[in-house]
Amino acid sequence: MLIRFSVTNFKVFKDTATLSMEATKDKRLPENVFAPEGYKGNLLKLSATYGANASGKTTLFHAYQIFLNFIRVSAGHADKILLNYRPFAFGDDSARPTSFEAEFIADGIHYVYGFSYDSRSITEEHLYSYPNGKKKTVFERNGQDYVFKSDVRFRRENARRVRAVTLYVSVCAQFNDPDCIRVMNWASQNLVLVGIDTMASLDVLTNELLRDRKFGEIARRAFKIADLGITDVRDRSKSAPIKPDASGTILLPMQDIWVKHEFGGVKKEFPILDESAGTIRFLAIIGYVIEGLRRGWTVVIDEIDMSFHTDLCAWIAGLFLDPGENKKNAQLILNTHDVALLDQSILRRDQIYITSKNWKTGEAELRRLSEYGIRNDLDIRKAYLNGSLGGRPFIAPERLMEDE
Structure with missing residues (x-):
């Protein structure tokens, strides 16, 4: 189960963008949240991200893809994966590393795992677990320097097998490190991406x-x-x-x-x-x-409404929100332009994200609707469509066809 995912310095995201599936203290629509084993807070069953074209929605989906691909195949194909180094291109510090971090639950254990990389190598990697609600360092990596707090001899020996371009987690899962195996299994079997390649x-x-x-x-x-x-x-x-x-x-x-x-x-x-x-x-x-x-599973769908009738989108979303249909507390994360779900009787404010791009700097921003301080009775669909919440394209009032 996913708690949150963060990306920094990747394509249009210069600063850290975080999509959180952790529920706020909002008491509305309690059927939209659940209390997972191994975590003290409540998690959301669904989140929906809106925004104009080229504002960062699909870039966030690509970030999930790169993150998972690194974990799944780093041990054997790391050199090719580093070709996906795509930092924010319009800043003075565009050469700094790209970073990904995920907080999740695997086999009932709460984990935080992340790494940073540039075009040459893995620059940083870390894994923390919270087996009893208290933070435990599994490992921390800075370049090729490691810090281990448990099973030190075993993990130090494994670290010798890790090249500068590969992830410790990917390599050491092959050598029976139990925490690394859980991370690998979660990335391979529990977080599933559905792109536009039908x-x-x-x-x-x-x-x-x-x-x-x-x-x-x-x-x-x-x-x-x-x-x-x-x-x-x-x-x-x-x-x-x-x-x-x-x-x-x-x-x-x-x-x-x-x-x-x-x-x-x-x-x-x-x-x-x-x-x-x-x-x-x-x-x-x-x-x-x-x-x-x-x-x-946690299912992430890019452009769920592509070629879809709005009622089908609503039906699929409803499956994940219905306790009778979703007995395993599966999660759905979707990108969409379909405004039918922008209704406070269907989704809580902490379930809605909006991407916006600063057209002067090229930077994208991901914001949660619960950060806006809006009223419980606000018609958020109307507010989104009139541009009050951002995420709406600015169509320039200019002539397309010049007089001949």
Whole structure:
């Protein structure tokens, strides 16, 4: 479960931008929060980020991607990952390191993990745990210098295996460091990203439909609820059965994925490529949504409303807010332009973020609506659309077509 995520000096974010899933003391909509094991505070089930185009929403999503990719593959492909060093470009100190930090719960233990890097190496890395609510230093790293407070001999020996361009966590998870294993498992299995590349996201739906009967039942129920006219999705590959990859995932070519429709008692099958962009997008997202709810994942979706009807966005968000549907306290973090959720009867103020860009400096800012000091009865949808909360593009009142 994610408590917060911070990024510093990355693309449009010059200073630290933090998205927190920790609930404030607001007593409204108690069903939107939960009390996790291993943490004293309450966490949010959903957060939504709004803002104009090019204001930082997708950059925040990219920050999640780079952070997770570093952890997952640093041990073997660190040199290539360092190519993703993209600091804020318009300042005098653009060469300073980029930093990521996440606070999360893994296996019931509260952790804080972060690292900094530049184009040449990992400059800093740290991991703290709070097994009994008290801070415990697992390790601190400054370049290639380490500080260990427990299991010193074991961890110092592991540190000798860590190159300047690799993360200690990624390398030492392979050598049975229990805390590093928990971080790796959390990053690999519990924080899930769904980008705008719809085709690449279909693997979860097709993979689970092929091997998990219970998932198939839920997916077919979702197709019916969403009113798509689809009754099933199946593999029509005429080639030999496709073997799972190293992770156990079955990746089907798009032309082999077909959908079943039924109207007036007549059943027909069509290639998924014949479906609308919105339908394909729904099929890509719904696999992650179902698995997230079943397993208690944190699911991060960029541009959830892309090609979507507003009612579908509201329905997916509602699944995570409904205690009956979300029994594992899964979390949904989304970027969107759909203002239907901007309603204080649906979301608390601490669940809404707005990105704004300073067009003079190029810097982006991420602010929580609860920081604005707004009234409980404010129509936040109207306030957002009229620009009172920021995040609205300024469309210049100029002529596009010059007189010829």
